[in-house]
Amino acid sequence: MKGTDVLAEGFGRVREVVHEVVDGLSADELNARVDPAANSVAWLVWHLTRVQDDHVADAAGGEQVWHTGGWADRFDLPLPADATGYGQSPSQAGKVRVASGDVLLGYFDAVHERTLGFVHALSAAELDRVVDEGWDPPVTLAVRLVSVLSDDLQHAGQAAFVRGLLERRG
Numbered sequence: 001m002k003g004t005d006v007l008a009e010g011f012g013r014v015r016e017v018v019h020e021v022v023d024g025l026s027a028d029e030l031n032a033r034v035d036p037a038a039n040s041v042a043w044l045v046w047h048l049t050r051v052q053d054d055h056v057a058d059a060a061g062g063e064q065v066w067h068t069g070g071w072a073d074r075f076d077l078p079l080p081a082d083a084t085g086y087g088q089s090p091s092q093a094g095k096v097r098v099a100s101g102d103v104l105l106g107y108f109d110a111v112h113e114r115t116l117g118f119v120h121a122l123s124a125a126e127l128d129r130v131v132d133e134g135w136d137p138p139v140t141l142a143v144r145l146v147s148v149l150s151d152d153l154q155h156a157g158q159a160a161f162v163r164g165l166l167e168r169r170g
Contacts, residue, residue, distance in 0.1 A: 047085030
């Protein structure tokens with residue numbers, strides 16, 4: 001199996017979890033916070049998608065789906081246009097609210113498709129390309145994509161946990 005196939009399999013697993021978490025939740029459930037400082041399912045899925053979109057667009061040398069696909073307008077969040085959720089306060093995170101899971105899954109699926117297209121087009125040599133010299137050792141494209149995958153899986157798992165808490169509360 002090629003490295004790009006492994007990456008695609010990993011991103012596919014993120015997609016499975018995201019859909020399992022979001023499917024069937026009401027807007028109230030998606031936006032619910034189990035305490036005032038906790039992240040909602042909506043924020044967790046939005047954030048993991050924003051980070052993937054941001055990092056893959058940068059690696060591909062292109063624009064983010066957030067902007068090119070009109071998702072920033074569809075979400076209409078009271079946040080800076082390039083916000084990804086990184087470093088947000090609980091108050092800022094609470095501003096990420098959705099009317100339904102459709103917008104979350106629509107954006108996620110658009111980013112997922114772009115990510116898969118990008119990953120499948122990569123060669124082994126391209127995975128070794130240094131994309132960030134600010135670390136020691138410098139970060140290669142393969143390491144950056146694994147980092148995004150790891151972050152996505154963690155946040156998808158957190159969203160699944162929040163969904164479970166909401167379901168237990170009844």
